[in-house]
Amino acid sequence: CILNNFPQVYDVTPFLEEHPGGDEVLLLAVEKDATDDFNDVGHSDSAKEQMEKFYVGKVDTSTIPEQPNYKLPAQTTPPSGQSSGFVVKLLQFLLPLLILGAAFALQYYGKKK
Numbered sequence: 776c777i778l779n780n781f782p783q784v785y786d787v788t789p790f791l792e793e794h795p796g797g798d799e800v801l802l803l804a805v806e807k808d809a810t811d812d813f814n815d816v817g818h819s820d821s822a823k824e825q826m827e828k829f830y831v832g833k834v835d836t837s838t839i840p841e842q843p844n845y846k847l848p849a850q851t852t853p854p855s856g857q858s859s860g861f862v863v864k865l866l867q868f869l870l871p872l873l874i875l876g877a878a879f880a881l882q883y884y885g886k887k888k
């Protein structure tokens with residue numbers, strides 16, 4: 776089935792083996808709007824007449840959503856990833872300070888003894 780000359784739909788299944796341009800190009804156009812592909816080749820008037828033999832019907836364009844009704848897949852990082860990432864960053868900043876503080880404290884108490 777081909778969406779050629781959108782919104783007209785043509786079923787070219789019986790034509791696959793007879794198509795002078797080969798079946799491959801037709802199969803590449805399956806289930807998409809092949810209007811540009813068809814026109815770019817510069818098909819003859821006879822080709823356009825033959826096309827009418829495969830006419831199935833029209834797509835009811837009112838059923839096509841204006842916005843695609845799918846959502847992009849969510850980011851791979853889990854939702855908790857953000858907060859744990861923050862904790863890691865905080866620790867990366869605080870840990871060297873803590874070690875430095877511990878080193879100074881040890882030095883101070885070590886001298887006292």
Ligand code: HEM
Pocket residue numbers: 779785787790794795796797800801804809812813816817818819820821822823825826829
């Ligand atoms: C119902 C749809 C189609 C019909 C009835 C059809 C019919 C034909 C016919 C009769 C020819 C011989 C040349 C001519 O008379 O113009 C032809 C050639 C060709 N068609 Fe189609 N065609 C269809 C769809 C497509 C689509 C979707 C493509 C996609 C690109 C395509 C690509 C070609 C190519 C590449 C040639 C060869 C042109 C050449 O060698 O000069 N056709 N087609």
